[in-house]
Amino acid sequence: MTTRMPSLFISHGAPSIAIEQDDFTRAVASFGNSLRGARAIAVVSAHWQARTVRVNAVARPETIYDFGGFSEELYKIRYEAPGDPSLAREISALLGGATLEESRGWDHGLWVPMRILLPDANVPIVEIAQPHPTSPTDLLRIGQPLAPLRDRGVVIAGSGGIVHNLRAIHLGDKNAAVDNWAKQFDDWFATYLAARDFDTLTRYRDLAPHATLAVPTPEHFEPLFVALGASRDTDTLTTIYEGFHYGNLSMRTFAFA
Numbered sequence: 321m322t323t324r325m326p327s328l329f330i331s332h333g334a335p336s337i338a339i340e341q342d343d344f345t346r347a348v349a350s351f352g353n354s355l356r357g358a359r360a361i362a363v364v365s366a367h368w369q370a371r372t373v374r375v376n377a378v379a380r381p382e383t384i385y386d387f388g389g390f391s392e393e394l395y396k397i398r399y400e401a402p403g404d405p406s407l408a409r410e411i412s413a414l415l416g417g418a419t420l421e422e423s424r425g426w427d428h429g430l431w432v433p434m435r436i437l438l439p440d441a442n443v444p445i446v447e448i449a450q451p452h453p454t455s456p457t458d459l460l461r462i463g464q465p466l467a468p469l470r471d472r473g474v475v476i477a478g479s480g481g482i483v484h485n486l487r488a489i490h491l492g493d494k495n496a497a498v499d500n501w502a503k504q505f506d507d508w509f510a511t512y513l514a515a516r517d518f519d520t521l522t523r524y525r526d527l528a529p530h531a532t533l534a535v536p537t538p539e540h541f542e543p544l545f546v547a548l549g550a551s552r553d554t555d556t557l558t559t560i561y562e563g564f565h566y567g568n569l570s571m572r573t574f575a576f577a
Contacts, residue, residue, distance in 0.1 A: 325358050326558075326577035327467070327476040327550040329543070332366070332433040333565050335387045335394055342494075344571045345436050347561040351575070352437040359473030360404050360444040362411060362466060364459075364547075365429030366480035366540040369452040373418040373462065376447040377408035382425035399431035404444035407474070411446055414465040421449070429479045448546070456522035456545045463549020476550035478543030482509050483534040483570035490567035502568035505534035513574065514557060518548050534568075551576035 330348065337345060355361075367386055368374075383398050412418045426434075430447055451458070466476050483502045490496035508528045512520045522545070525531050535541045555576035563571050 322359070322471065322473045323357055324577070325355070325470045325473055325475040326575040327463070327470060327547045327555070328560070328573070328575035329478040329480070329547045330433045330437065330573045331481045331561075331571040332429055332479050333481065333569055333571055335390050335428050335432055338397060338432045338435050339391065339393055344561050344563065344565070344573075348433070348436045348573060349439070351560045352439075355438060355443070355475055357473070358443050358475050360407050360446060361434070361438075361475040361477055362407075362446045362448060362469065363430050363434070363477045363479060364448045364450055364462075364543040365427055366450075366543055367427040367429035368424070368447060368449045369539055370449040371452065373415050373451050374421045374449040375408045375412045375415070375418050376403060376424050377405045377420040377422060378403045378424060379405055383431055384425040384427045386427050397431075397435070399426055399435050399441055401426070401434060401438070401441040402444045404446050407444065408446045411448065411466065411469075415448075415462060418448075433479050450539060450543060452539070454542070456524070456542055459542055459545035460518065460522065460549035463546040466546070467550045467552060470550065476547060478545070478547040480540035480543045481570055482506055482541060482544070482572045483564075483568055484540035485533060485536050485568065487536070488533065489569050493567065494565050496567035498564045499568040501530040501533055502564060502570065504529045505531065506564075506570045506572060510562070510572070516553070521545075521548070547576070
């Protein structure tokens with residue numbers, strides 16, 4: 321019998337976490353042990369946006385280094401998890417005939433957290449582009465038809481960050497004291513997440529404290545709505561990690577299973 325896989329959201333932080341060891345990487349790696357029986361992972365990353373929903377159908381995607389100014393060590397990493405063209409076609413059909421992408425590699429919003437979660441790179445991955453512009457409600461609707469895949473061994477994952485404002489981070493001080501505004505937004509999010517009040521979460525722009533500061537642009541925050549859409553009322557929420565890097569970069573990571 322196939323084990324039902326979780327729907328999860330993973331904060332990917334700075335690219336440098338791919339070569340670091342800390343409480344966050346240890347917590348995520350530990351959770352990754354529970355995914356070793358997964359058939360595949362479907363991922364929506366903050367770093368792939370398109371005008372319409374697109375699904376990566378490349379069998380052997382290359383590693384993309386879509387960042388600058390980091391250690392040379394990062395640019396030598398190859399995350400060689402395979403794609404799954406057959407599953408990509410199935411996901412395309414579930415999403416109403418989404419366009420298949422035939423040439424894209426793995427962006428760092430995918431390979432950085434996946435390398436921590438599944439370092440052996442032996443679980444096939446299908447990446448789904450965030451449509452842009454979009455809305456939280458539309459992203460919930462993208463997640464909903466993916467939920468049955470969980471019963472067939474497919475993990476549904478969003479990758480981004482609950483609080484992600486690179487203009488505000490305490491650059492160079494990964495362990496800086498947490499800014500109050502960031503904690504207030506993160507706490508607000510956690511409260512409504514635990515209550516499964518997804519309607520309130522979709523209205524975060526109007527209802528959350530410091531929303532403009534915490535989420536200056538939506539691409540890192542909103543992949544979580546795909547994960548929420550793929551969750552079920554009977555799921556249990558697990559907080560995999562709660563904390564911050566650089567004073568206000570939320571690394572909150574959670575799963576519904």
